[in-house]
Structures are given as structure tokens and as C-alpha cells.
Amino acid sequence: xxxxxxxxxxxxxxxxxxxxxxxxxxxxxxxxxxxxxxxxxxxxxxxxxxxxxxxxxxxxxxxxxxxxxxxxxxxxxxxxxxxxxxxxxxxxxxxxxxxxxxxxxxxxxxxx
Amino acid sequence: xxxxxxxxxxxxxxxxxxxxxxxxxxxxxxxxxxxxxxxxxxxxxxxxxxxxxxxxxxxxxxxxxxxxxxxxxxxxxxxxxxxxxxxxxxxxxxxxxxxxxxxxxxxxxxxx
Numbered sequence: 001x002x003x004x005x006x007x008x009x010x011x012x013x014x015x016x017x018x019x020x021x022x023x024x025x026x027x028x029x030x031x032x033x034x035x036x037x038x039x040x041x042x043x044x045x046x047x048x049x050x051x052x053x054x055x056x057x058x059x060x061x062x063x064x065x066x067x068x069x070x071x072x073x074x075x076x077x078x079x080x081x082x083x084x085x086x087x088x089x090x091x092x093x094x095x096x097x098x099x100x101x102x103x104x105x106x107x108x109x110x111x112x
Numbered sequence: 113x114x115x116x117x118x119x120x121x122x123x124x125x126x127x128x129x130x131x132x133x134x135x136x137x138x139x140x141x142x143x144x145x146x147x148x149x150x151x152x153x154x155x156x157x158x159x160x161x162x163x164x165x166x167x168x169x170x171x172x173x174x175x176x177x178x179x180x181x182x183x184x185x186x187x188x189x190x191x192x193x194x195x196x197x198x199x200x201x202x203x204x205x206x207x208x209x210x211x212x213x214x215x216x217x218x219x220x221x222x223x224x
Binding site for chain 2: 001031041042045092094100101
């Protein structure tokens with residue numbers, strides 16, 4: 001299975017600022033997925049990132065708030081922009097392969 | 113559309129008790145089914161999977177059988193340990209390069 005390195009593992013940020021989360025995969029993958037997990041909740045898909053094209057966002061998520069880059073087949077970033085306390089969550093990236101989907105270790109974001 | 117329904121938690125069991133966490137799904141076609149586990153403060157790990165009807169996935173003493181006739185994939189373990197305390201997520205995948213669809217998760221607490 002692919003191995004994902006996700007950074008940072010946690011951060012405490014001031015409201016109104018932005019944070020960029022990085023995911024590096026040890027093999028080339030077509031699709032990468034970004035999820036949000038609010039405290040005590042399940043995972044909600046934010047967007048699907050395909051290399052060389054704009055990300056596809058789920059209902060309730062917009063590019064201005066969560067811009068995503070996918071410059072190559074092993075790397076992606078998610079930015080949480082103009083943060084508010086409601087953005088406090090765990091953010092996870094994921095890649096899919098035939099044997100199963102792998103997740104990054106997550107970024108625990110607290111906005112104060 | 114595709115959806116996964118899990119039993120509500122939290123579930124509290126004594127050590128060595130028998131565990132069942134129910135999971136049913138709705139999907140078009142023939143999805144693959146997964147159980148993921150999230151230990152406190154950690155990311156998601158694949159626990160087991162099944163890719164076709166009547167397949168049984170197993171790992172670390174946990175088992176789940178893909179039942180097409182009842183559209184279910186219940187997770188079982190014969191004797192739980194304190195170290196099994198975690199949140200368990202049932203998920204389905206309908207086709208390659210699409211995101212997993214998750215249930216809401218079931219928190220399990222095992223007490224000594």
C-alpha cells in the first residue's frame with residue numbers, strides 16, 4: 001500500500017489566517033482525496049484532486065475557502081483560508097489503490 | 113446513491129466480551145466493503161476488507177462477511193481487549209478512483 005506523509009500534524013492558528021497542509025505519497029497515484037473530520041464526527045469529503053486539472057469540490061465546499069494544488073502525481077496541498085473557529089477539525093488526505101485506500105495521519109487544526 | 117449505515121455508539125464492553133458492530137449499505141452495482149479503525153489521536157487504518165459477496169475479511173481477530181442478500185458487513189470479534197478501544201468506520205467503494213463512502217463511525221470502549 002502507498003505510504004502518505006502529511007504535514008503538519010497539528011497547528012493552532014489565529015482566526016483570519018490561512019494554513020497549508022501537505023501530503024506526499026511514496027508512489028504515483030491518479031486521484032487524491034481530501035477529507036474533514038469534525039470533532040466526534042465521521043469523515044466528510046471536501047474535494048477530489050486530479051493531477052493537471054482543477055479539483056472537484058463537494059457540496060458545501062468552495063475553492064476560495066479550500067484551494068487545492070496537485071502539481072504532480074505524488075503531491076498535493078490543501079489550504080484552509082481565512083480561518084474561523086468553525087474550521088477547527090482534523091483534515092486528512094487519502095489515496096486509493098486496488099488493495100485499499102490509505103490515509104495520511106491527519107492534521108489537527110485548532111483556530112483561536 | 114451510495115450510503116453506509118452503522119449502529120450508533122458508544123459501545124462499552126468488558127474485556128473478553130463478544131463484539132458486533134452492525135453495518136448495512138446501499139449501493140448501485142457491487143461495491144467493495146471496508147472496516148477502518150481510528151485509535152485515539154491517530155489517523156485511519158484499514159482493518160479489513162471484502163471485495164465480493166460471501167467474502168470474509170479478517171485481521172487482528174476481527175471478522176466481517178460481505179452479505180449481498182442482506183446488504184450487510186457486520187464487524188465481529190470474539191474477545192475484545194482494552195487495546196481495541198477506538199472508533200470503527202464502515203465504508204464502501206463503488207468503483208476505482210472514486211472516494212470511499214463512510215458510515216458515521218462507532219466508538220468502542222473496552223474496560224478491564
